[in-house]
Amino acid sequence: MYRRTNKYQKNVSESYTNRSKNEQRLERSEKISPERVIPKLRRVIEITDYDTGQPIVHRIELRKCDRIDCYDAFVDGVL
Template identity: 60%
Template sequence: MYRQTNKASKNYSKSYTNRNNHTSQQEGFVPPQDIPKLRRVIEITDYDSGKPITHKLELLKTDRIDCYEVIADGKLWKERIGSSNILAGIRKALPRLARE
């Protein structure tokens, strides 16, 4: 870490204090919202077997904004996975059927 002088410390704290005061006084300022624990739900209904089978994927919040904890049919599938990998897993789990 770089050494910080007293003068630099005072200026640093002043700049952030002024910035916070300025942004809170702006019109139309919307504070950031809290992200809910349950972020998304994906329901897949498969009609290939003759009777419909429904699978439910619940995407929960993790420590990263671009990753999810995935609960598939009530059981933990992955602890931290991105949305593109979730879709790739769905694609691999539901293969195509041969034509009749």
């Protein structure tokens, strides 16, 4: 078995104490923070088109769906 140097042993013991401090800090922060509830309607985008002479407003609603990286997009109320 190889001998551990004093410097190495000091680094090992510091890493264990730092890890335990971080774990304790995370446990405290988890207890304090309340659970967030994400609303179904996430974003609304309104586009006003002036090309025809009269302004036409299109409304895009982005709603929560099953996946975390996607939205259900409703354009003028239609999916």
